[in-house]
Amino acid sequence: xxxxxxxxxxxxxxxxxxxxxxxxxxxxxxxxxxxxxxxxxxxxxxxxxxxxxxxxxxxxxxxxxxxxxxxxxxxxxxxxxxxxxxxxxxxxxxxxxxxxxxxxxxxxxxxxxxxxxxxxxxxxxxxxxxxxxxxxxxxxxxxxxxxxxxxxxxxxxxxxxxxxxxxxxxxxxxxxxxxxxxxxxxxxxxxxxxxxxxxxxxxx
Ligand SMILES: C[S@@+](CC[C@H](N)C(=O)[O-])C[C@H]1O[C@@H](n2cnc3c(N)ncnc32)[C@H](O)[C@@H]1O
Numbered sequence: 001x002x003x004x005x006x007x008x009x010x011x012x013x014x015x016x017x018x019x020x021x022x023x024x025x026x027x028x029x030x031x032x033x034x035x036x037x038x039x040x041x042x043x044x045x046x047x048x049x050x051x052x053x054x055x056x057x058x059x060x061x062x063x064x065x066x067x068x069x070x071x072x073x074x075x076x077x078x079x080x081x082x083x084x085x086x087x088x089x090x091x092x093x094x095x096x097x098x099x100x101x102x103x104x105x106x107x108x109x110x111x112x113x114x115x116x117x118x119x120x121x122x123x124x125x126x127x128x129x130x131x132x133x134x135x136x137x138x139x140x141x142x143x144x145x146x147x148x149x150x151x152x153x154x155x156x157x158x159x160x161x162x163x164x165x166x167x168x169x170x171x172x173x174x175x176x177x178x179x180x181x182x183x184x185x186x187x188x189x190x191x192x193x194x195x196x197x198x199x200x201x202x203x204x
Contacts (some may be wrong), residue, residue: 004136007072009123009124009125009159010075011075011076011077011100011114014019014074014075014076014079015075015076015077015078016077017076018078018079018082019078023055025055025119025123025160026055026056026058027058027188028031028058029058030056030058030062031058031059031118031149031188032186032187032188033123033149033184033185033186033195034059034062034063034116034147034149035062035134035186036185037147037197038062038063038066040079041171042180043066044114044145044147044199046066046067046068046069047068047069047112047113047114047144048068048069048071048072048111048112048113048114049063049068049069049071049112049113049114049115049116049147050071050108050112050114050115050116050121050139051063051070051071051072051073051074051114051115051116052071052073052101052115052116052135052136053073053074053101053118053119053120053123054072054073054074054079054083054096054115054122055074055076055079055083055119056079056082056083056086057079057082057083057084057086057087057096059162060072060094060096060116061087061090061092061094062084063116064087064092064093064094065090065092066113068114069093070092070093070095071094071095071096071097071108071112072094072095072096072097073096073097073099073101073104074096074097074098074099075098075099075100076098077098080096080097080098083096084096085096086166093094099198101120101132101135102128102135103159104135104136104139108139108158109138109139110138110140110141110142111139111141111145112139112141112144113140113141113144113145114140114144114145114146114147115136115139115140115144115145115146115147116148116178117136117146117147117149117150118145118148118149119149119160120132121148121150121163121168122150122151122153122158122159122160122161122162122163123159123160124159124161125161126158126161126163128179129171131173132173133171133172133174134175136175136176137175137176137202140202141202142202142203142204143201143203144201144202145179145199145200145201146172146176146198146199146200146202146204147197147198148172148196148197148198148199148200149184149195149196149197150163150168150195150197150198151191151194151195152164152168152194152195152196153191153194154166159169159172161166165196168196168198169181169198172198172200173195173200175200176200176201176202176203177200177201177202177203178198178199178200178201179199179200179201180197180199181196181197181198181199182196182197183195183196183197184196184197
């Protein structure tokens with residue numbers, strides 16, 4: 001789409017994408033690998049979960065529907081309004097807050113059992129990737145878990161910015177204890193063989 005140096009990844013940038021309906025990342029459904037995970041015998045038990053870059057709330061509301069206490073964060077007011085309305089329509093008790101994930105209030109520190117990642121890591125500037133890993137650690141209580149569906153594509157430019165499987169694995173295992181890591185099953189066709197489902201525990 002463009003390159004790292006030339007994109008001002010501001011609230012205005014993301015809000016404009018929602019207002020223009022240029023939201024090609026939005027699957028219009030929860031990510032199928034998350035649906036499969038929650039239906040499996042590996043499903044995490046319900047707890048308080050932060051959803052980073054929650055967008056229109058598809059994944060967040062899947063977890064809310066399965067009994068998780070959801071707090072979704074996103075920069076774009078339109079995304080927050082859409083997700084909030086969807087929660088109301090479905091009578092789900094999820095909370096959606098318009099925030100920059102890199103500027104969250106201290107009250108959120110160590111306050112989540114889980115963090116959910118899906119196409120937020122690839123949406124931020126690559127220069128912020130170390131900050132993102134630290135942010136996840138900061139949000140999780142000790143023993144809490146990152147549940148991540150990473151899109152390891154190698155298309156030029158961004159967002160979505162590419163990353164290798166090796167980079168993703170290395171960045172998160174450097175900070176967390178690996179629980180599981182595998183190529184995702186049930187990916188949508190456009191992301192087939194390029195998605196990895198990882199679970200990482202905060203152990204310190
Ligand atoms: C590619 S979209 C993915 C949305 C959603 N996770 C999904 O899969 O449909 C990236 C989202 O992250 C949000 N975002 C980007 N940078 C952010 C930041 N610093 N803080 C909060 N949200 C951010 C954007 O507004 C956008 O909704």
